[in-house]
Amino acid sequence: MEKSVTKKSLILFLLALILAGCVHRTMTIRSEPPGALIYLNNEEKGITPDTIPFTWYGDYEIVLRKEGYQVFRVIQPIKPPxxxxxxxxxxxxxxxxxxxxxxxxxxxxxxxxxPVDKDALLRRADELRQEFVVPEEE
Structure with a gap:
């Protein structure tokens, strides 16, 4: 009986040690100007500035979108300590x-x-449309 209690205590102690250790990983993404929509590997994650937890190290595709600004895209390597x-x-x-x-x-x-020149954009669209017109079959 005493051996089983000691064995159980040892198992509980080891489990407590195993469950206690961990690494909490986060990436804080900021932008200038703030308020950009964050996409991390094609998933919407929040608005800058934001702190996002992650599990794996490696390359992440980060896309930032904000009205009035160019879409920002980068492959960001996250290296382990x-x-x-x-x-x-x-x-x-x-x-x-x-x-x-x-x-x-x-x-x-x-x-x-x-700023987009709408007339130039429409002209270019017409040129492309004429270039790729598929003839109708009779």
Missing amino acids: WYEVFPLDIFSELLLPVRLEDQHFLHYELKEAE
């Missing part, structure tokens, strides 16, 4: 009994959209 590189990540993720914070701060400048 030293404690998240194999085999150290086993300890930081599972065995370290503290919560680690991995924060990435990203800042992007949006460019104002250039």
Whole structure:
């Protein structure tokens, strides 16, 4: 009986250690001007400035959209800190009994959209339409 209690205690202790360790990853995206819609890997995530949690390291496609500004698109690499590189990540993720914070701060400048010359745009559309007209079959 005493052995089973000790064994259960050891298992509970190990589980507590495993569940205690973790890394909380976030990326804070800011833009100038603020208020741009954020798309992260084709998913709408919020409006700048915003802090977004993430799970995996690697390349993320970030798209920012704001009326009156050009659409901003970038492939942003998010690199792991030293404690998240194999085999150290086993300890930081599972065995370290503290919560680690991995924060990435990203800042992007949006460019104002250039005014569109509607007449030139319509002329170009007509040219393209005439160039690609499919003849009707009889």
